[in-house]
Amino acid sequence: MAREIQFFDTTLRDGEQTPGVNFNPQEKLQIALQLEKWGIDTIEAGFPNASPGDFESVTSIANACQRMTVAGLARCKKEDIDAAYKALKGAKYPQIHVFLATSPVHMEYKLKMTPDEVLDSITGHVTYAKKYFAKVQFSPEDATRTPIDFLVKAVQRAVDAGATIINIPDTVGYSNPTEYGQIFKTMREKIQTTEEIIYSSHCHDDLGMATANALAAIENGANRVEGTVNGIGERAGNTALEEVALALYVRKDFYQAGSQIVLAETKKTSDLVSRLSGIAIPKNKAIVGGNAYAHESGIHQDGVLKNPETYEIITPQLVGIQTNSLPLGKLSGRHAFFAKIKELGYDLSEDKKNATFEKFKALADKKKQITDVDLHALVTTQQQVEEAQSVLENLQLQYVANGKQGAIVEIKCPKNTTSYVGTSVGQGSIEAIYSAIDEVYARPVRLAEYQIRALTEGEDSQAEVRVMIEDTETHHMYTGVAINFDVLKASALAYLQANETMKNIFKEEQKA
């Protein structure tokens, strides 16, 4: 296929702007390495000047990636460009992404700059970035609400100053496929240059058109698409890259374009981001949702049995869903277990193998069939336990009176063996446990979301609890996810995890 569309993933930058999503540095690295396996061309690893934590994460991803280009975000500010340069020094293929808003509402109210000042800032900062980076990307933020003549002027300034990648952000998800496609057509006709420019789409999903808009850009000459895994991101999210990858593949007759995406790694990538972000994948989500390959009506089932093509345009196997994978059980030995763990993408060090196998045996005692989902949960829970700065040492519940419950929690810091005890009474068990944990953390929080689901089918399923809490002083959101056979323990662990993330980020902010 002659035309190839590049995939630019911003899960760790725009995706992390999802309320409640806070990846820690190890999680960011784990996601980056999986994105490399998935076939992503460029990863936006973060915004290096945003915080010391962001800087360090971009540096470690830059040093680890072997094939992907690693990009860092920068405003039109010299200190942002300097930070991106320092953070990306170790990257094999570094790239900077400079942006400045060009819409009237952003220029007047947010930037408080005149249009001429904005144009001069673009020239000045792209020229400055070009001294350090061979690949400079420029984004006119809120491009789709920018009058087209001014947008052409802004992009021309960026190209004249050395940008070779032009990204057109639909920052507030305002555009539609006809209009958005037309912008790319106009850019390709009007921008004067002898350089080869890559035009890139960047869409938000406020009106539910992010994927359609990205595909319209491709139809009109964009050779790069920006987005996130599972479409996570600010407000309604970004273009879901798995949707674009599959649309190009399934409708290659129409788009006449391909990509480097390894489709069989899609589900694994999606599951990893869902687990680490704490954002569950809706059942009806295209490509990766639990119902995406389920056929409910009798007519459909009959058709699929006669020929899957009657109602299936994508097979689950194409995106890496193993429908016939054999579950493990009580009698499975070390060999079968570690072979399966490897197949699922984990590379456990020798010293971690014994502990993980013991956990597997304990799980197999309680559960007849151990599926891939259980194994992912087992390994990630084990990783969380090893990295945790606080563990739930003890949880006790007691019926008090009039339906009220009392809870005692003991939280231990394994590093210095200090223990903290919280006690509380609540209308129900969850309220009692959460107030007892609040007593330990002593920060004003509000439980914004609580979700519980069975991890797998069957009565012997483990429970998965996802919570989101809001720090009521800073209004930041934090998520926690935990899996356990005991629903109350899973609830306590998820809440503890969200509080730990909040505590760590709060400490970082105090230092900065």
Ligand code: KIV
């Ligand atoms: O949506 C947006 O405008 C952005 C820019 C930083 C490219 O994310």
Ligand code: ZN
């Ligand atoms: Zn964005």
